[in-house]
Amino acid sequence: MGNTARKKINSVQSEQSTIEFVEELKRQWLETIDAIPDPFIMINDSYIITKANAAMAEIADSSIKDIVGKSCYKVFAGRSSPCENCQMAKSKPGKTTPGYEIYNAKNDRWYEVATRKLQNESGQRGIVQIYRDRxxxxxxxxxxxxxxxxxxxxxxxxxxxxxxxxxxxxxxxxxxxxxxxxxxxxxxxxxxxxxxxxxxxxxxxxxxxxxxxxxxxVNPKLESCDLHLVIRNAVKFADLGHNKERGCEIKLKLNAKDNIFISDHNRLTQVFLNLCSNSFQAMSKGGILTVETSSDQNDKNRWFVAKVIDNGTGIKTEHLAKIFEPFFTTKEPGQGTGLGLSIVHGIIQDLGGTIDVSRNKVKGSTFTIRLPINTGVKRGASS
Ligand SMILES: Nc1ncnc2c1ncn2[C@@H]1O[C@H](COP(=O)(O)OP(=O)(O)OP(=O)(O)O)[C@@H](O)[C@H]1O
Ligand SMILES: [Mg+2]
CATH class of the missing domain: 1.10.287 (Helix Hairpins)
Structure with missing residues (x-):
């Protein structure tokens, strides 16, 4: 083999190894950004998504290849023009602008978005954004x-x-x-x-x-309460009182392992009765009421977690912050006093627990109650 031929082979080999090297770098880079649990995205100055990681595709409820090449405002906000608070113009090169908050309705979560301006040697501009779940x-x-x-x-x-x-x-x-x-x-x-x-x-x-x-x-009675029994009874009462004409389906998935709680049986029943009654009332044309329980453990406590889920009318976003206030009601005059949830809130606080509400992805609401199973709280003693 002559020198020229050998040189050619060497050059092809080195070109090939350069391509392989670049390919390997690209693979490593893609794997790295996919491993980042925080959603990450790169957008050019025409608002076109040029890169995204798996976490970003997940919150967009899509795949990476389906979002790359599309405009960011279309994919994330369903808009036909850039969002009002767009950081493209505000961000500065070499500096990460700390977060503004956005709400992603697709997964019902809030993100803090940090933005950094990018500029490559050919003058092409764009931004990189990292979302942090808040x-x-x-x-x-x-x-x-x-x-x-x-x-x-x-x-x-x-x-x-x-x-x-x-x-x-x-x-x-x-x-x-x-x-x-x-x-x-x-x-x-x-x-x-x-x-x-x-x-x-x-x-x-x-x-x-x-x-x-x-x-x-009053001094509430302190007794050993089987929370699963409390839930079954409350659902039965609510069913009798509010579900006769509606005919909603009832699903109980009572899987918590720790379900014995020292408290006042009647007050606990009142909690679940109010929640289930509200759910039935929100499903006037029928639907499904699901009550799920599970056990959860963190550093200090074991928790009893109960979710009351319905697929009824749901709660308007602007009402979410008000529903636990006394006298807040959306019912016709004479139909409700608006005290049910405020009582539930008072009782749960008294028991050292928490109650949260969220809108379901498709339809309806979920109320989540957490009660501490093994702490020294007074459990039902009125303050
Ligand atoms: N599961 C639910 N689905 C939809 N809206 C709900 C649900 N639970 C509560 N709400 C909303 O919260 C409001 C307040 O509920 P709350 O139980 O405190 O009072 P009420 O049901 O209106 O009256 P009362 O309980 O005194 O009969 C309701 O009027 C309704 O708008
Ligand atoms: Mg009510």
Whole structure:
């Protein structure tokens, strides 16, 4: 073989190994960005996605090859023009602009987006964005803010309920005394019956308010409660009271291993009864009520987790922050007092647990309750 031929072979071999080297680098780079759990994306200055990792494809509910080459605003926001808060113009080369928050309706999660401007040697511009999932932190923040707000509303409501409780008791007792002494034929008998029933309605509202504000002057019974039995009973009551005409299907998936809880049976029943009643009421044309339980463990506690899931009307995003407030209701006047969920919130807080609500991906709502199984909380003792 002559020198020229050998040189040619060497050059082909070196070209091949360069290609293999570049291919290997590319493979490593793609594998690395796919291994990053945070969604990652590169966009050119025409808003076209040039690279994305697996996590990004997942939150776009698509595949990498289906999003690359498309405009970012179309893929992520379903828009036909760039988003108002687009960071393309705002970001600076060599500097990562820390996060603005975006909500991804496809997976119901919040992300903080960090952006960095890119500029290659040929002057081509674009940005790289890294998304960080902030949903859990945001939930915690919202829960703390909500608890604070509810605590001050609770104080106000509790004070009001306390003050009104005694005069109301008087109206009730005196109207009942009158009824005993009055002749049923008297023209005013029916008026006094109305007074008694209105006073009873007010008394229930006052008691519910005291429950919500955790100022009810009763000592709850502390007993060993089987939470699965509590749930079965509550579902049965709610079914009898609210599901006769609706005919919703009921699915119970009670898989928690730790389901014994020291508390007041009636108060626990009230929690699940209120949640299931709301679910049935949200499924006026039928649907499925699912109650699931599971056990969860973190560093300090073992938790009993219960999810009440329905595929009813769902809760509007702007209502999510208000539904635990007393008297918030979307029902027709006379149909609901708007106290159900505020009572549930008060009881769960009293038990050292948490309650969260979320909108389901397709339809309906999910309420998630977490109760600490093995802590020293007072479990049901009113403060
Ligand atoms: N599962 C659900 N699906 C849809 N909306 C719900 C659901 N649960 C609660 N809501 C919304 O939250 C509001 C407040 O609920 P809450 O139980 O506190 O009061 P209410 O059901 O309206 O009245 P009450 O419980 O006193 O009869 C409801 O009016 C409804 O708009
Ligand atoms: Mg209700």
């Amino acid at each position: 949903t859990d932190a945001k939930k915690l923040q919202n829960r703390l803010a909500q608890n604070e707000k509810l605590a001050s509303i609770g104080q106000l409501a509790g004070g009001f309920a306390h003050e009104i409780n005694n005069p109301l008791g008087g109206i009730l007792v005196f109207s009942q005394m009158l009824l005993k002494e009055m002749n049923k034929e008297s023209t005013h008998y029916q008026d006094v019956v109305e007074i008694e029933s209105a006073a009873k309605r007010c008394k229930t509202i006052v008691e519910n308010l005291l429950d919500f504000s955790r100022q009810r002057p």
